[in-house]
Amino acid sequence: MKPTLLAVAHGTRSAAGRRQIRDLVAKVARRRPDLDVRLAYADVQRPHVKEVVAGVRDAVVVPLLLSAGYHVRVDIADAVAGTGIPVTATLGPDDVLVESLAHHLPAADAVVLAAAGSSDPAWRQSIHEMAAGLGAYVAYASGSDPKVADVVADLRRRGARRIAIAAYLLADGLFYRTLHRAGADSVTPPLCLGPAAAALVLRRYESAILTTADRLL
Template sequence: MIPLVAVAHGSRDPRSAAAVRALVARIAAAAPDLDVRVAFLDLSEPLVTDVLRDLVSEGHRDAVVVPLLLGSAFHARVDLPALVAEVPGLRVTIADVLGTALSEVAFDRLAAVADVSDPGLGVVLAAVGSSRAAANEVVATLARRWQARHGFRAVAAFASAAKPDVPAAVAKLRARGARRIAVASWFLAPGLLPDRIAAQARAADPAVVLAEPLAGDPRVAELVLERYTTALAAATRSA
């Protein structure tokens, strides 16, 4: 079978790489006949270029790369294709990002720490943030969808590169009548930016509750395999 290379961003925080490795181990366990490898864009090892070069040296001619990314921003649209292009001799199909297919996972993480039926609840959906407005709007749209569907107040907030930040989001929720604040995670793994979100949230409201990142949920591994299968089928049709 054509190998699956699961590519995460990478982080200086070892908890992030550990969470990604655990996710990839679950993917491999769910598909024991599939060659599943972990790789990173930057800051953690092995780098995706090294993994792809290993595949070439082992005689592979094809690979499917699944980005372990929640948004279609710079890393997915520019960084990853550029790195793949650095490795000749391998036909690489890049699958779609994980994206809002994980919205129910994020909601269930939230529901594990907060009473989502509470009419006084205000929810901050916290994400990395991007210089690409369309990527930020996906998160904002998800927050509005949760608000319409579940009745609590909800706004998006970002750790960097976009507004509002968490303090501004909490203030907005308070102004709209929220009495209790919860932060939903739009992060795959723990790390420095989720820690920044948590610190800002606790400074804004010491009673805030914080949902866990998404990687530990088994549905994430299932989605990665689904992205692989879809990309492989598309590559076969176009061959």
């Protein structure tokens, strides 16, 4: 029997965001009815990843996150410590997510790639690389500068009439909702709503299975 696919989301107080993450995990389960697919959370919601890990023997943790920040390095790492359960790479950055963003972008004079802020230089570099692929300006929905609203306002001053925000956020929540108040003309939907996300979860899972098998040879 294959290991349980344990998808671990951040957790949100947004009812829409909670539903979107549940729907994403349900899509994964429908694609692979042979797998035991479960959902846990690193923060805000229950069951916490540590609680679910305690009840499974053999599993692969797939973080439903776009960067390997605190929740991966601390919460998830603590939950699997001493269990031998592997943790895959996060969903982002990945080219398929950039393609998903590009697919949903309308015609615009300027595009702003909006991500959650981070002080991690490697993460920020990956955001700039994705923005370059989209021909977009970089801005952050939280923490780091420049903020999305400031970049949009600056583009307006420079003559941009139609501005689109490419939302590099997985689900609805506080950060995503701020994008709709940033003064742009359009905002792409959360990434978990597209077909690329479910396929990417399974790709991360299968990659971990192959890596584990190679180590046993």
